Amino acid sequence: MTTFSANLGFLWNDRPLPEAIKLAYQAGYSAVECHWPYQFDASEVKAALEETGLQMLGLNTDRGNLANGENGLSALPGREAEARAAIDQSIDYAIKIEALNIHVMAGFSTGEEAKKTFINNLLYASDKAKPHNINILIEPLNHYDAPNYFLQTSEQAKDILQEIGRDNVKLMFDCYHLQIMEGDICRRLTQLLPIIGHIQIASVPDRSEPNTGELNYGYVLSELDKLGYSAPIGAEYKSKAGKVDSSWLDDYR
Template sequence: MTLPFSANLGFLWTDLALPEAVRAAARAGFDAVELHWPYAVAPAQLRQALDDSGLPVLGLNTSRGDVERGQFGLSALPGQEAAARAAIDQALAYAREIGASSLHVMAGKAEGTAARDTFIANLRHAAEAARDAAITILLEPLNHHDVPGYFLVDNATAAAIIEATGQDNIRIMFDCYHVGRSGRSILDEFATHREMIGHVQFAALPDRGEPDQGDVDYARVLPALAEAGYGGFFGAEYKPRQGTDEGLGWLTAWRQLPEFNR
């Protein structure tokens, strides 16, 4: 089988309306799509585009909160429990309507024991609310260069928090870019946390552009992750250096490599 790729439409084809971006991803040869914050689009419109394209939708993010105030997620913010759970419930309702299989619960900018306890409590709420629809809850550690002050910055902390929730439907969103940008080995981190990883994303280091340039040889690394036991989609979450279509040579080239066909 060919290793499957998903297009993250939070960064790709942002010049198009979201339903048209879904169709563009299908034309480009992606196997799935994933989203950031699709809430301005009626879910019925998005579901129609997904049905037309035949692509599954993997996931979306909870709201960032008040962006003008610098918020980047709500679920680890003490005192914001009501807003955090409203954002979780909103995202789960949207995910059900479009058929998404996962939800990334954004922690937000916070620190300390109170933030950890708040995050764990909100994650338990999310996990229980998602269970009936078989939606997986994802946690994504972000590097401190891109999002200073973000609560969750490494996979070890994410794994400990997952264990503390006592829930079996929470996993790590393993973003190779954030791991590498934090100065850690992608392969070593993956091996350490393999059993808790629910999704993998990638982008070039250090500029987060197309993955066939930069400091990481993804033509070697991604097949190695599959060889190590990862059987899911690889999420292309990068920022095109020019237009999205102009930068898709990596996808065509990698499809021809034996490492990506097994």
């Protein structure tokens, strides 16, 4: 049976994170994930997770200077100290709440020096995370929502992961981003499954509830079931209703 993780970066993001965790539980989610939880006391987040029995699947590294429009630091040459401080911060927080994964955000950059910087920072993250059984994730973002983001395709991610060669550094396969950039989602899931650490869904092209749009998630999820994928699927969507409507879950359970 397919189970789902509520991405609290988008869902109930007008509520404090501990409250959002409880709302996700009440809505019938089997796990949660978030973007940047650092403003909330980790002990309060952990208490909400324990109360509901939900696992925090993952969180993101800090984006950097938001006033300057930054969206990650780890592929920015010359910013290694800041990138690694952000990695340290995320690992420390993940340990406290027993999160399983950390998405290391690359940022806006391009070229071989950016790739080298990203790889070196990922190796650093891998070494720091491994003793705590935490996986490091990298995620391609589409060029409409994140123009000039360093990581944009699954092939680029696969190449980086092969060069790194670490079993705790994996691909975050966001069907929304990769449908926009590449399509052929089910074949890509089949081919890349050995290096996938987490899967996320949202409708395409509007990123709303995943039971609408051009991508048939009923079919996608049935194919994942055939492949033996049993981890919760991340629901990272923006509700069209203006408030969270989780009734779509019934379509795919």
